[in-house]
Amino acid sequence: MINHTSRHNLDVKAPPRTNSRDGFLSSEVTNKHVIAEESDDGFWRDLEGKALHVSASDLERHAYCPLSWSLAREGKTGRGEAITAGRQKHAEIHSKVKSFKEKQNELKKALIIWSWWFTIVIIFISDAIIFTNISDSRTPLDIARYLTILALIWLGLGLFAIYLPWRKWLGISSSYSDDFDEISNLNTEVISPTFEPFGFIGGWGQGGRVEAGLLMGATIFGLHAIGLTWASDKQQAGFILVTVAMVWTLLASWQLQRALLADSALEIARIDAGVENDMDVAYSDDEATAGLLIDEQTGLRGRPDQIVIVEGEFIPVEQKTGKIPEKPHKSHKMQLLAYLHLVESTTNRKPPYGVLRYGSENLHTIDWDDESKHILFSAVKEVQRLMTEGGAERNHNRKGKCQSCSRRYACDSSLV
Numbered sequence: 001m002i003n004h005t006s007r008h009n010l011d012v013k014a015p016p017r018t019n020s021r022d023g024f025l026s027s028e029v030t031n032k033h034v035i036a037e038e039s040d041d042g043f044w045r046d047l048e049g050k051a052l053h054v055s056a057s058d059l060e061r062h063a064y065c066p067l068s069w070s071l072a073r074e075g076k077t078g079r080g081e082a083i084t085a086g087r088q089k090h091a092e093i094h095s096k097v098k099s100f101k102e103k104q105n106e107l108k109k110a111l112i113i114w115s116w117w118f119t120i121v122i123i124f125i126s127d128a129i130i131f132t133n134i135s136d137s138r139t140p141l142d143i144a145r146y147l148t149i150l151a152l153i154w155l156g157l158g159l160f161a162i163y164l165p166w167r168k169w170l171g172i173s174s175s176y177s178d179d180f181d182e183i184s185n186l187n188t189e190v191i192s193p194t195f196e197p198f199g200f201i202g203g204w205g206q207g208g209r210v211e212a213g214l215l216m217g218a219t220i221f222g223l224h225a226i227g228l229t230w231a232s233d234k235q236q237a238g239f240i241l242v243t244v245a246m247v248w249t250l251l252a253s254w255q256l257q258r259a260l261l262a263d264s265a266l267e268i269a270r271i272d273a274g275v276e277n278d279m280d281v282a283y284s285d286d287e288a289t290a291g292l293l294i295d296e297q298t299g300l301r302g303r304p305d306q307i308v309i310v311e312g313e314f315i316p317v318e319q320k321t322g323k324i325p326e327k328p329h330k331s332h333k334m335q336l337l338a339y340l341h342l343v344e345s346t347t348n349r350k351p352p353y354g355v356l357r358y359g360s361e362n363l364h365t366i367d368w369d370d371e372s373k374h375i376l377f378s379a380v381k382e383v384q385r386l387m388t389e390g391g392a393e394r395n396h397n398r399k400g401k402c403q404s405c406s407r408r409y410a411c412d413s414s415l416v
């Protein structure tokens, strides 16, 4: 169920590992005020002109209660069963998403191999028809000799292509898109690609699609040559080629069965991971391989739980565990707005919305528009001001909030 609620630059780099999901370096976890001043655009920058770092988690905590954010900054970690359960749940979700991507890759591989094998069947049948109908003075043995030479040439080329770094010599760079690399951690670090590693440019003893094509060609020519060597006339040659085609059809059927099984496994993994039919997943936060998204202009940074691709758009998804609220919490929305901005600044494409997900069924879309951006930037500036000037205070009188607060144990202003 997706609820559409009212409304209210992403550099994925490999930073040093940090002690929090959104990349808060331990040296930054301090109560000392930062020396910085407000710039003309309203963001606070240090003496070197760099915007103060504010993570999406900072914004979530600050929106919940500025004191909670301040305590976190002092190094008071959240405590409670909900936090531990939440971490476990997140790890579980990432594992399911990873499994979905693996199954997706297996299906892709199985379909590509099946299409190759099916092509071979078509080639053999076409050859059989040509052989039995053309009038040519050459015997099958003559043609077998030509095909043997051709097979050896292709085999030689294939082996040379594998063992020599010809792509580097020719100055061929990776065909893999850098833009996609920036946003996708699943395809680059978790899931192995179908045939060529991402960013593959070959090298000594390495093969890719070109090499596979050359070896495939050598195999087809070789099989033709063997078949024709046994044939005493063209009719017999045609019969042998049809026989080979039938054997290959059996192999292709077996491969098709594998593809169908892979498709069923993918469907189960998709449902298990909660991925919609028309969605693909580009990024999933596992705190190990997920890159930190950074916007230097505002100082924002963070790691969304997932970035999915819907109708060609990158959509950040924030998964929340625990009790399902009637409507999304303000703090959760603020966190998602940060991810929306990070996705836009990294891809230079504006996502129309982001998704807040509570449990597996309760989904809310949050619009990403000028008003949302204004709300986000105001919050970032306020957090940066507090980092510089201090003075964070409780901003509510709700006992329930303090009751649920994971830093209540360290708070002097708690209402309970």
Ligand code: SF4
Binding pocket: 064, 065, 066, 067, 068, 071, 394, 401, 402, 403, 405, 406, 407, 408, 411, 412, 413, 414, 415
């Ligand atoms: S206990 Fe209450 S006042 Fe203290 S940080 Fe938590 S929510 Fe804020």
